[in-house]
Amino acid sequence: MHTDTERCVRAVQSKDARFDGVFFTAVLTTGIYCRPSCPGVPPKVKNMEFHPSAASCQRAGFRACKRCRPDTTPGSPAWNARADAVARAMRLIQDGVVDREGVPGLAARLGYSTRQIERQLLAELGAGPLALARAQRAQTARLLVETTPMPMARIAFAAGFSSIRTFNDTVREVFALTPGELRARAARGPAAGPPTPGVISLRLPFRAPLAPSNLFGHLAATAVPGVEEWRDGAYRRTLSLPYGHGIVALTPKPDHIACRLSLTDPRDLTVAISRCRWMLDLDADPVAVDDRLRADPLLAPLVDKEPGRRVPRTVDAAEFAVRAVLGQQVSTAAARTHAGRLVAAHGTPIDDPEGGLTHLFPGPEALAGLDPESLALPRSRRTTLLTLVRGLADGELRLDVDSDWEKARAQLMALPGFGPWTTEVVAMRALGDPDAFLPGDLGVRRAAQNLGLPSTPAALTARAAQWRPWRAYAVQYLWATDSHPINSLPV
Template sequence: MHTDTERCVRAVRSKDARFDGWFFTAVLTTRIYCRPSCPVVPPKDRNMTFYPSAAACQQAGFRACKRCRPDSSPGSPEWNHRADLVARAMRLIADGVVDREGVPGLAARLGYSARQVERQLLAELGAGPLALARAQRAQTARLLIETTALPMGDIAFAAGFSSIRTFNDTVREVFALAPGELRARVPKRAAAGTAASGTSGVLSLRLPFRAPLNPDNLFGHLIATGVPGVEEWRDGAYRRTLSLPYGHGIAALTPHPDHIGCRLSLTDLRDLTIAISRCRRLLDLDADPAAIDGQLRADPLLAPLVDKAPGRRVPRTVDEAEFAVRAVLGQQVSTAAARTHAARLVTAYGEPVDDPEGGLTHLFPGPERLASLDPGSLALPRSRRTTLTTLVRHLADGGISLGSGTGWDEARDRLTALPGFGPWTVEVIAMRALGDPDAFLPSDLGIRRSARELGLPHTPAALTARAAAWRPWRAYAVQYLWAVDDHPINSIPGRDA
């Protein structure tokens, strides 16, 4: 969008927050870059230029605005609905791959050479993978500076910088303030878009999103399907354990009208960036509801559902392999039965964790731990046991990858080749684990029931044909169709209808 100057200028003049994260405005006279909704008086048109990423702005020599904090705006929704190389690379960079494995590791995961990845990112985003990862490190550093009392040296390494000198130079370059000056500013104003407090081991922050956001199906689904010991609803927050590269964590996510409250307890602060990224992905916070709802409203039978409760998101996952295992456990059984099967796996194979604030007890076991499970110990039909053990074996040995850099079509093909994987299982994994916004479940009984009630075609083939007009947002149409049913996944416990 950043190449459409006229449209960008209109968005800046109207301070339209819907475009935050879509593009960034760089002011040639002040050498500052802003988000479109920046509250300051817009500059003259001739003094504005536009970039597709914060990293591109920084690489061109612009500093982040101290008012609108453009580096903490919602992420670009482009990376949600695209499956090409650049989109997959951006999802992996957000997941911290460059910091942990370098550009060669990123390229290897994508199946391209490092030079090809660099060239594609530069062409589309104006910045290569190192610059994009650097911008992310800078945002993590500011978050820690403003929300904790940690020494600056600890913050530098927690944010992923190789040295304190690099940390100091980057913070000064990006924010035009030294780290100590950034921390000194915090008591003078509210830290818009980030945290308000930080105690030992616990960080509290605000996760921004594009309005509207309807929390009912989003949190309702996560709560209703939550695995005991791994997930819980407590004191108005969805809480769950996280398995992270350097340790483990616990996230508590609370819906508010203009943000999601997020409390993170981490055993290693180096996992902060990836924990935030996974929480945002879980709640689909980088979605563009204006584009999604606008297209779905064009169908006269869907329009009343969208108008009644706009801004539905797709509840996703913090761990793709975990969700695939749970999808198999949920085949042809009730939600309660699926939770029971998953809880038994967790108790037998999950790593115990300590949760002083609640009732979380374990991490969900990864494929490597589940590879040793005894099929005979599973209270499942023999065919289902075969499906589960085959999936776990392929996930453990790398035969199937469901991570952020995986191609959606490739993953579908590999899953379909496994025994016991029909269209419903493959598509629900595509929707919630892979993050494909166009995944569709025409054979789902709840979807067919809702379609019949609304007057839509209710056979899988006919409904698929009708849903062609909803592309590429059919996964969101699924959320609206599921909402027709009176089911616990559609409401938050204790929340007034």
Template sequence: MHTDFDRCVRAVQSKDARFDGWFFTAVLTTRIYCRPSCPVVPPKVENMSFYPSAAAAQQAGFRACKRCRPDASPGSPQWNERADLVARAMRLIADGVVDRDGVPGLAARLGYSTRQIERQLLAELGAGPLALARAQRAQTARLLIETSDLPMAEVAFAAGFASIRTFNDTVREVFALSPTELRGRTRGGARPAAPGALSLRLPFRAPLCPDNLFGHLAATAVPGVEEWRDGAYRRTLRLPYGHGIVSLRPTPDHIGCHLSLTDLRDLAGAISRCRRLLDLDADPVAIDELLRTDLELAPLVDKVPGRRVPRTVDADEFAVRAVIGQQVSTAAARTHAGRLVTAHGEPVDDPAGGLTHLFPSTAALADHDPEALAMPRTRRATIGGLIDALAAGDIALGVGSDWDRARAQLTALPGIGPWTVEVIAMRALGDPDAFLPTDLGVRRAAAGLGLPATPGALVRHSARWRPWRAYAVQYLWATDDHPINLLPEG
């Protein structure tokens, strides 16, 4: 979008928050870059320049605006909507792969050469993987400076900087303040009660309907791993450097996020996973506008706009849970998954609630006794086959995975049919066009609206909803009074 100068100018002049994260406005006279909705008086048109990423603006010598904090804007929805190389690379960079494994590690995950990845990122985003990762480190550093009392040396290490000097130089360059000055601006704010605990706000594009989003997560919560407590969804997180516990609370203009991490190097990755879980980088206006063009679906969208697709923080975990949940009730699926957690999950301490375990890793589940699962033998065999394939690396479901290839790999496993494949595509892979034409709830809702109710006819009709069919499913499911569609009480 940043190449459409006139459209960008209109967005800046109208302070349209919908485009925050889509592009960044650089002011040639002040050498500051902003989000489109920056509250200050828009600059003259001749003084505007536009960049596709914060990293590109920083590389061009612009520093972040202190008013609108462009580094904290919602992420571009493109990285969750697309499945091409650039989108897959951006999802992996957000998950911290470059900081942990370098650009060669990123290239290995994607199956391309480092030169190919750098060339494509530069062409589309104006910055290579190192610059994009550096911009993320700067954002992580700012969060730690403002929300913790950590010594600056520990902030630098936790944010992923190789040296204190690089940390100091980057903070000054990006924010036009030293780390100490940046902390001084927020000294009056609340401080965390324990080491590794941070409270922050997760922004999103309005509107956002929390009902089905949090209702689904709470209704399907695995005991010990997830819970709804005091108006917040809480769960344990398995992270690259350790583990964590997150509490996510919906509010009208942001998601309140409280993180407790055993290693603060996991901060950026944990935030990325929470945003992905809640689909916070979606563009609900664009999605709802398209779905409203279907006259039968339009009343559902108008009634409660801004529905998101509840996703996951761990794709392998969700795939196992999806197979466990085949043709059983929500309560039965929770019970079966809870037994696996008790038998094979890693214990954790949760002084603030009732969480007890991490969901078992695929390596741990590979040693499970299939007979311990009280379900038909064929289902036990399907779960075992999936776990073995995930543990061996024969199936890749992570944030950088190829959606079409993952679908083919899942389909090749005995006992995994189209419904399970599409549920995994929707919630684990994050494909916004995943569709469930055989799902009973979808078919019942379609029939009630006067839409085709047979799978084949519904697939043909759904072509008008593309590429947002996963969101259409959320609206169709919302016609039922199932707990997944209701924001829990308390």
């Protein structure tokens, strides 16, 4: 996109927010970089330079605009719609892998040399993995400076900086303000009420439109007791994180998602935000998705009725795979009951002063050795569950944001008890494949028949070829024709 100068200029001159995060505008005369929708007067075309990432702008010596705050834009939708090495690398960087494992760790996960990864990222994003991680650390630092009373020294290390001096230099270079000046500017903004000790409040941006009904309705209706809940208009859940655990409350607002995070270790902030954005599919491009689906005259009325549907995902792929097995051939209520029992018996207890959350969902290691006779499941499903968690625990099966979608499908289909439905629902909601499709799902088939679409799996798959690469979103629109609680916000 950033190489199409004419298209970028049109987006900047029309202040088109759909392109925020897709590319960035660097202004040669001022030395700043902006989002395309910056409310300031657009610069002259000869003074514009376009970059594919904020890190690329910073690497070229530009600082972030203080007015439009380009560092707070939604992420590029490309990283969630692609499965190549660059997209997988970006998802891992957003999940904090470079900060925790370094560039060698990133390369090892992807099966490439560090030189290959650096070359590919530089060619497509104008910055290598260290620069991309540095830009993310700067944004994390800004959030902590502006939204918490934490001392600057603690913020520096929580954001992933190796020293206070590096923290100070980076903040000054990226934002043209010292950390103290950033905090002072935030204090002069609109009053937000006294901060709650230990709680970080922030806004998660998204590209409009966003339909919250199926997104939050699905999460609330399938909530595992003790791990998730809907309380006071917010979806709340516990988070297992690299350095500790957390609790997040997410509330849909007209132009953002309000996010309240309580973390046992502030170093987990970047990862927690990334996982919440992933779960809510906030970096999607709803206009591109809906335009493709609207081209089918039988889907168009569904899209026009409530555009901007997202795919409700998960914060932990392994957790969702376990839950998918527990939900095989049973009702939503029964699946919640089975998962709740598993959590109560094997999850790690936590305290929740603001609600009713009690546990972290147990990881594969905690479940690998459980007694199959303790599971109130049919014998075949016990075998499926134990085979799954043992494969995850010993590393033979990897389900993560960087997973190769087709390889993961093949591995899942090889497990006993895993058929097309379970495999595709994991690909859709755990791995984030936007083209995952469930032609055999009862709700999808019923909706297809009512709309006049083919209702047999083979015929529906053939018809759905025109919806690619967004068939997972088509599933959301088809499911929405039902009156099931997953399709509406809780009262």
